[in-house]
Amino acid sequence: MTKRIDLRSDTVTQPTQAMREAMAHAEVGDDVYGEDPTVRRLEERTAEVLGKEAALFVTSGTQGNQVAIAAHVHGGDEVIAEAESHIFYYEAAAVAAIAGAQIRQVPGVRGVLSGADVRAAIREEPNPHHPHTALISLENTHNRAGGTVWPLHALAEVQAVGRAAGVPVHMDGARLFNAAVALGVAPRDIAQYVDTVQVCLSKGLCAPVGSVLAGSRAFIERARVWRKRLGGGMRQAGVIAAPGLVALETMVDRLAEDHANARWFAEAVAELPGMDVDLETVQTNIVIVDVAGTGLTANAFVNRLGEAGVLCSAFGPTRVRFVTHHDVDRADVEAAFAAVAGLLQGAHA
Ligand code: TLP
Secondary structure (H helix, E strand, C coil), X not given: CXXXXXXXXXXXXXCCHHHHHXXXXXXXXXHHHCCCHHXXXXXXXXXXXXXXXXXXXXXXXXXXXXXXXXXHXXXXXXXXXXXXXXXXXCCCCHHHHHHCCEEEEECCECCXXXXXXXXXXXXXXXXXXXXXXXXXXXXXXXXXXXXXXXXXHHHHHHHHHHHHHCCCEEEEECCXXXXXXXXXXXXXXXXXXXXXXXXXXXCXXXXXXXXXXXXXXXXXXXXXXXXXXXXXCCCCCHHHHHHHHHHHHHCCCCHHHHHHHHHHHHHHHHCCCCCEECHHHCCCCEEEEECHHHCCCHHHHHHHHHHCCEECEECCCCEEEEECCCCCCHHHHHHHHXXXXXXXXXXXX
């Protein structure tokens, strides 16, 4: 049987041997009592890497975002977010269900909002018709835009607009480390522009579970209450924080390989008939292809490619997403390209 090549997401990455060993040997305690030394080390180290006062280990990216939003806003408030952001698109309306706030969807350019767009979306107050704009939430890299990176000057613009209006800024940095590697800057050089930031350890960094939310000490204490409320207070969580530390310390620089593989794949696939790729969006480890020109729907394309042993995701009626990661190498990506080329020959035959 040929090897299955899984390009559905970087979430499918397996923990490395070093992570498994760190899990086996992790020193643990009850983290709800604040007594798990490994969790505390992960939180302190992540706060340092992101240049924030404090941090909180959470179960997932979704929990990190939702705990952050709930700690920032009140029921009836409004959260400004890019129109196709993960918090709007993929978190099961949690902002409405948990914080009781609504999202103001603002369309960006390749996932990036301008200061003027954000300024225009902030509600005028006092006005009894208007909700209070309580938060601006940015996504970096932006998933549905194709893993695009926020330029630092764009972050600075939004930060200035937020500060002038007294509205805090949160970053869904599920793939912030990809953004840092793509820009060649330190993670804190990105995080400095936002008040709070959530980073995932379980995507390109290969940890089995977990995200970390960072911000001011006072904010993290409020977030800790929300995490408990949502059932995220974990006990001997050091066993899952330990591989997270390995992820943070050893898995960031290698993301450059994933970016190079995505670029190679995107450029190769863009040459095939009917495959439409906006190469400007291919800045990190995500490649989105519009397959409309092949005459196939995204679902049909995904199913047929799956039969050839290559997995990818439907990302819209005719959009398909491929994500490179640690567990696929250049040879796998070349084999995936060959499978796509073969599928199209079949489709046109
Ligand atoms: N994204 C997943 C799916 O939910 C789409 C993926 O395969 O890309 N923010 C962003 C920008 C994300 O891409 C994700 C996961 C999350 C938050 C949520 O993280 P988890 O899955 O840990 O809750």
